[in-house]
Amino acid sequence: MANRKFQSLAAYKRVHINPETRRMTLPEPFYDALQLNDELMLAQVGQVLIVRNPEEIVTTETDLLAEIVDEGFTGQELVQEFAYRKAQQEHRLRQHILQEEDTASSAQLQIEL
Numbered sequence: 001m002a003n004r005k006f007q008s009l010a011a012y013k014r015v016h017i018n019p020e021t022r023r024m025t026l027p028e029p030f031y032d033a034l035q036l037n038d039e040l041m042l043a044q045v046g047q048v049l050i051v052r053n054p055e056e057i058v059t060t061e062t063d064l065l066a067e068i069v070d071e072g073f074t075g076q077e078l079v080q081e082f083a084y085r086k087a088q089q090e091h092r093l094r095q096h097i098l099q100e101e102d103t104a105s106s107a108q109l110q111i112e113l
Contacts, residue, residue, distance in 0.1 A: 026051075045094050061086070 011033075017024045026036075034040065034053045041057050043050040064085055073081045 060089075064089070 011029060013027050013030070015024050015027065026040075030051070034051065036053055039054055041052045041054045043052070065082055068078060068081050068085065
């Protein structure tokens with residue numbers, strides 16, 4: 001599994017969304033930072049929208065699958081173990097993001113006092 005430590009807020013920008021088409025333009029610095037081509041992966045965790053490079057997701061899933069195969073899982077057991085571990089990864093990611101969100105809220109409250 002490719003672990004990534006979340007960094008503090010590096011960039012923040014308000015983006016217009018066309019209400020008719022629900023389209024938006026991703027600012028160039030964000031596009032470049034994620035090394036995007038023609039698509040991206042979106043995930044919603046609570047009220048947070050996560051944007052990731054889809055190649056990173058594929059690598060993570062491929063690594064996870066290779067690890068399970070190396071452990072000797074085959075057939076239906078392989079499918080079940082992959083589904084279980086992927087769900088565990090997603091749960092850990094959600095928890096990490098929610099923890100980051102709580103920390104950011106606490107820091108904001110401390111600053112405002």
